[in-house]
Amino acid sequence: MPVHDWTLVEAGIFHNMHVAWIPEISKRLNGGLLPEGYYSLVEQHAGRSIPDILTLHGSSQPAHPASPPPPDTGGIAVAEAPPRVRRSETFEASALARRRTLAVRHVTGHRLVAILEVLSPANKDRPQTAEEFAAKIVSALDLGIHALVVDLLPPGPHDPQGIHGVIRRHLDLSDEPYDLPANEPLTLVSYQSAGKIDAHLEHLALGQALPDMPLFIRPDRYVTVPLEATYQAAYSGMPKFGATC
Secondary structure (H helix, E strand, O other): OOOHHHHHHHHHHHHHEEEHHHHHHHHHHHHHHOEEEEEEOOOOEEEEEOOEEEEOOOOOOOOOOOOOOOOOOOOOOOOHHHOOEEEEEEEHHHHHHOOOOOOOOOOOOOEEEEEEOOOOHHHHOHHHHHHHHHHHHHHHHOOOOOOEEEEEEOOOOOOOOOHHHHHHHHHHHHOOOOOOOOOEEEEEEEEEOEEEEEEEEEEEEEOOOOOOOOEEEOOOEEEEEEEHHHHHHOOOOOOOOOOOO
């Protein structure tokens, strides 16, 4: 099923798709994609931010950049099968002396290892909201928490190079614009936090199928999130009015 043009419907219609899609992804993660000891939760309050999906490990060790990773109980080893994406960028540790504005914690005491975010129009409808979203992602990465960001909305005045362009500016403190493909303006990006930050990127156009994307659970291991299959499952329950986009 191709990615739809969500700018053609009201924000409430996209919100309906958003709240249907997130549980579908979480069900897949908890249904066998995550290895032993890991689990996902939907829309849990984490400090001042509310990620769509939290991926946790059942240990109580607090998140800290110097903390050792959770036990190796599964997932795909990066050394054996690097993520299959068309673009990658690395931000070295020397560039990471950046401002910290949000701390992402989990209220249960279990260890937060990754977050997944599907952007909504409210995440980038003003300069402040786009900057706050980027700061939330960078703050998580500062703590060694990995992130997968899915943005099916075209760039706007507050993210002219897409949401990765905003996050990238926070990561390297540079005003150099990101080279967003003009014919593929939608952004999928998985951030791997391991001292340095690796960004694994895919871009796509309206009408294209969603590729699967890596979600890192350790600096050296990831699981593959079936974005297309879960998108289809969520879209099948959309009201006919929203299905015209």
